[in-house]
Amino acid sequence: MTFQTTETIQRLWDTFLKEQLAKLPADQRQPFESQFEERFGELLKGAANGAGDGFLDLIGFGPKGPVEFENITYPYVQPDFDDSVVPSQLHAAAELYYIYQHERMKIFEVVDTLLRLFRLGKMRIQRGPGARGLYLLEKWKPLRYTRADRMVAYRRAFNYGTAQAPAGAVVNRNYHRQLVGFMVALGQYFRDLLIGEVIRGGHLIDQRPFGSVGTIQRIGLDLRYALDRSTYGNIFALAMETGHYLKSVLTLLDSPDIKKAFDANTKWDVVEIVSNRYLGGVAEPSQRAKMAESGRRVMQFIADNDFKTATDPILFQSVVRPMGAHAEAWVAAYRMTPEGRGFPGVTPALQSVLGVPQPAAA
Template identity: 85%
Template sequence: MSYQTTETIQRLWETFLRDQLANLPPGQREGFEQQFEQRFTDLLKDAANGTGRDGFLDLIGFGEKGPVAFDQVAYPYLQPDFDDSVVPSQLHAAAELYYIYQHERMKVFQVVEVLLRLFRLGKMRIQRGPGARGLYLLEKWKPLRYTLQDRMVAYRRAFNYGNAQAPAGAVVNRNFHRQLVGFMAAVGQYFRDLMIGEVIRGGPLIEQRPFGSIGTIQRIGLDLRYALDRSTYGNIFSLAMETGHYLTSVLQLLDAPDIKKAFDANTKWDVVEIVSQRYLGGVAEPSQRAKMAESGRRMLQFIADNDFKTATDPILFQSVIRPMGPHAEAWIAAYRMTPDGRGFQGVTPALKSVLGQPTAA
């Protein structure tokens, strides 16, 4: 289609949309609004004649028809694809790496190193049980090729956590924690507003209307997707996969009956706590870190799989994000109990800080 035809479509579309929606019952309008918006986008794409290459040739006079008037040049439709230009496997690897990082903070990997040393020096009373065999296999094959330094560099690159020196030229995701806290706060605020809306709503149409705003969640979610995508290239995927399998194996190892008996423990987490107290200088808040690992990974998986389309249906978005509300609240509650999160001032101040709004003194 020509530029003039496209201008006509854009000019008359709002009148057409208003007339069509006016003829529909109020209860059916919501079902057609998204369809009309999608149809309008399709019309603009068709008016651009594919990629718009022929329109450019017509504009400079090199087309089949030679120089043509402006009103005969095809409309240049520009496809917005910035938010979609991410590698999903990297985002999923970042979610797994976050889960691994929290277990690193819980000293799980250090506990296993202590057990290997005690087993090698004969300071732990196990010999032929499943735990002894597991420690023997770990010592023999050394399945985790990525050292502590490799993991700390990965945490620094992806999340800006730790004090490891980032490699020269590597992209460091410096705003990750600030954006993650902001996203958790935005989701938490959304559902708090939703509960307020459930209290004050009254009519049949208001009853189905989301009370919270989804724009903040979408904006912070897109920023998180972009920042994680640009900082998790290289060995992050392979490191997360290999270390994740290793973590699964050692957690099963810590649950071996002979290892639990050697420390008079009932569960594998008792083993982690006892070894940390005896040999590693104290326990590193395992209860809070475990919840942050679980809920943080789930929220990062949600961010990786959601495209946060601008014109999404608010009712549909509310249904999709509803399971994330408890995870956000659980993560915030656990985070506030850790030394890192004791300065957390609350959902509203954190959200204002991420959005660049001044907070009250």
């Protein structure tokens, strides 16, 4: 299809769209608006794909020789940047984040301490399931990735920790700022929805969200891109192996003989007691557990959502609704951690991640 013909179709399409929407009642237009937009994109894409190489016609090397500008094929370029990610890497990053929070809770250090106490005979267990589990861990050493390996992975994927990144490796330096911004944007979106439910009153106001979808989409796309480009290499294998190991050791810590040895009721009591006795203190287990749960779920949502620009806001509201509670829970837990106690608040945090200049302090 020539460029001139394409321009004509675009003008006629706009006229057709106005005429068709004008015939529909106001309360029935919204479902058709997104459908018309999708159909328009399909028409442009189909017309361009069915044509020959317009560049050869433009420089005069085509079968027709030099061609006038109005007869040149329309140069439709398929936008695919936002889709050029590897979903498995993003899911591995979500699992790695879950593992990282348990690393901060000293789970791996607690298990290493139990192995040392078991080997030295300083823990009164001998034949129970916990003793057998510690024996098998000591015998087979199933986790091949050491603490140093994990620290490098956290640094590459999230820029967490102080480990030296390998030369030439991509480090996701803006991850935490973007993650906080995404959580804040989700929370703000649902706060705006609550406000909208209070002040409803205009025509059709009850049929559209009050919050802004664009901020969530923009930060979500940035997170997807940055995680995709920084989680290649062994991140997937490390997350899978360490995740299975973490699952096994959490089950081990819940063994009755290990709990009895420390006069504990749950595995988390074991973690707290061992941390206080041998590791210099406990490390925010309540906040870290919630950040691990909600952070992983939100990152899985980011991995599976394409954040299309022309999405139906009502549909987006329904899809993203379960994430609102996770975002609020994550922010609340983050505020109680050492690094989150300086949290500037919802509005300053959102302005920072969006690049809005902050007013100078008096």
